[in-house]
Amino acid sequence: MFRNRMPRYEILSPDAINVLDKGWRRIVSEIGIQFAKPEATDLFRKAGQDVDGEVVKLDPEFVLEQVAKAPSEFDVQARNPANNVHLGGDQMVFSAVYGSPFVREGEVRRDATLQDFRQLAMLSQTFSQLDSAGGVICEPNDAPLDSRHLDMIYALQTLTDKVYMGNVVSGPNAVDTIKMTEILFGGRAAIEATPATISLINCNSPLRWDDRMLDAQFEYCAANQPVVLTPFLLMGAMSPVSIPSALAQQLAEALSGIALAQLIRPGCPVIFGSFLSNIDMQSGSPSFGTPESAIGLYCTGQLARHYGLPFRTGGGLNSSQTCDAQAAYESLMTLLPTFLAGTNWVMHAAGWLEGGLVSCYEKFIVDIELLRMLQVEFTPLEIDEASLAFGAHEEVGHGGHFLGAQHTMERFRECFYRPLLSSTANYERWLKLGGKDATARASEIVTKTLDAYEQPPMDEAIRAELEEFVTRRRAELGD
């Protein structure tokens, strides 16, 4: 977990915030939000809101009253207490790519498998820059559809000792996640007291929360497990082709989902979610790492702080088909703004390629390097008399060099960032080392990291109980 104690980059004036505030209020009250689950509309009706079929027209003041019940910061426990995380404030919590049906490994792009899932979990466990492997690090296509959530949760629980994300495909899958979490953390009371999963609830934007996502949300909120309520906005498709319009819509959707969470269980932890980019209006394909997405990201951070909520946005997003220059610059075009905005919960922070369709091994390493660099860059500089090293200037004088200065000799091991992947070798040496580009070197780092991986220790009774649960549920599900 990284504390970002550097200044936030904020670009919205108070007037602009006011315009956006009016914008979401008008959307929720005049157009309303669709909730495709009777239990949801029932809760809103009982709370005095205007319900017509699945559409709820919300009083903005009511929404804000509910939002005010959500904690502005909260903890999530990991099975290794050293990996517990705190969501909110100046904390930044990073998790790996989520939801990709394919993997890329060098020149090969293929369907993801459970073995890929496990390997990506092992990489996530190894690198301290990630606080979580996330949830669906890739879609294990070779595991039966009905029960693969069990395989994924079990892998996350056993191969990592970090925070993990819950399954949201259905209400029963959420229940399975919660039950397995109860086994791992010592029962329902323990995880209600301190949550032990985070789950991603996407809006079917525009302005519609779907039944399956709501089913999962009801289970997680009732169990006091945080949900990341995320408008899924590719401008041009799921929102108008205007950043302010998308921001107002994002507020309308996220705040309405948070209001529902607070009706399900007042005070339950939530995260204001944002997944905001645009489509390429020429091809219709999603674009990532765009200027528009960076602007949206800066604004989202500022708005989440305005409403007093921990927030999610950013990551290593890109549209590139391979781990090339485009993949790198688009990712950083998102990831550096993620730090400038001080995002609390960062998904897709490692491994994302091809608009999220691909989890890429080499890209995973590129992103770890970016996280390592940015965590150094966003650590405040200490500037005092001693840091001026006046004695070194006296020692070296005019036109000399500092390589052998006492001040240098005392600090040379730790004074600068030491790269994982980047090479500063001169051309001749680089050629001698094989003339490998960053992606080829990343591939070698993947192999070395997996070879060196050691499974974190686990209570064997708990492991047996988890295995027994998975076996029983798999049978019940007919797989």
Add this chain to the structure above:
Amino acid sequence: MFRNRMPRYEILSPDAINVLDKGWRRIVSEIGIQFAKPEATDLFRKAGQDVDGEVVKLDPEFVLEQVAKAPSEFDVQARNPANNVHLGGDQMVFSAVYGSPFVREGEVRRDATLQDFRQLAMLSQTFSQLDSAGGVICEPNDAPLDSRHLDMIYALQTLTDKVYMGNVVSGPNAVDTIKMTEILFGGRAAIEATPATISLINCNSPLRWDDRMLDAQFEYCAANQPVVLTPFLLMGAMSPVSIPSALAQQLAEALSGIALAQLIRPGCPVIFGSFLSNIDMQSGSPSFGTPESAIGLYCTGQLARHYGLPFRTGGGLNSSQTCDAQAAYESLMTLLPTFLAGTNWVMHAAGWLEGGLVSCYEKFIVDIELLRMLQVEFTPLEIDEASLAFGAHEEVGHGGHFLGAQHTMERFRECFYRPLLSSTANYERWLKLGGKDATARASEIVTKTLDAYEQPPMDEAIRAELEEFVTRRRAELGD
């Protein structure tokens, strides 16, 4: 020329600025600055400073009095008035890579030639994101050493109609640049009234200004042509391994060089220069795109504003040997902070590779894409009632899509950034198009751009006069 009307990212507290301010004062007054040119030390002696051989111990208040004579903003004219630039304030002026002995073109790395120089000038002319080709876009190794500055200036004057940089290898080379500039702009008075070149004067850090650079500086300052007084600081070699120490040294060197400029010609235009990174303490090689360089960059912008000076820093710097993911992320790790700092004069903004040893054609295109994206990202968002596009939400409602909405149809051509290089093609289409990565596509853009290049029109009498000058001087120089 780009106006950056977004907020600056500032990380120094008033206390920190105060510590750094004391730092440079102590360096210039107690250790002093070496000026390896008698005319320079004479000027300081006459102004009452303490001169011992080549070392001048400076009164900090005297330095600041001189610095105060430098204009905080000024114009530089191009032969096409549409390409005139303004240095200072919220203006950002971009020029291409400078000083590389090698070029890379795809898999081939070789000595740069005059033909490369011309082609890189043509690329610089074509892309509006660059305000200048710079000066030594690459070192034309196949042209005779003594007279190649004439070939370079002539190429910059004829193949581009943008601002160009002067030669600084020697005093006579500077005089040749100035004479050729007089020919192009209608005489000495015209270029003294509004400068028409910018020249890079590097400090031989630590704390030493060399004779050849000073010879050039004297010529340019006397002719009222701006100089970019740039401490050349790779921490660990030319400065201590501490960012605050390097920042204090940078102030000492830059401000002392600016003080000299004002003694040569009071009121002459100058730019506070910064070239600040670190060496890799394992290999001894220079590192670029490091967290340390980004931190230094944010601080440099803030300090330059503190002393009321236009400033230079940043660019597309990287250490990578090839145009790969590392080249891209290191470059953006410098270029995005360059925008956040609001740098006025940005060198190496396109084409830099391998620590500046290589001018790379494909990297040039990658950098142009980065500049295009950042210029959109750093354009303030207009947020008003109309931008909320409420009507589009009413039209589309819940769970629909905005692809065919009236608001979208009216704006789809111009609503989002349109990439030059980046691809959003889906995987199948990308394969069908040849499965080319960003670098391969950049190579195609280079070819197309050079094929489509048209030389900007020029008065034939002026061209003849320039040619005659070059021919005569070449003969005088024995080439």
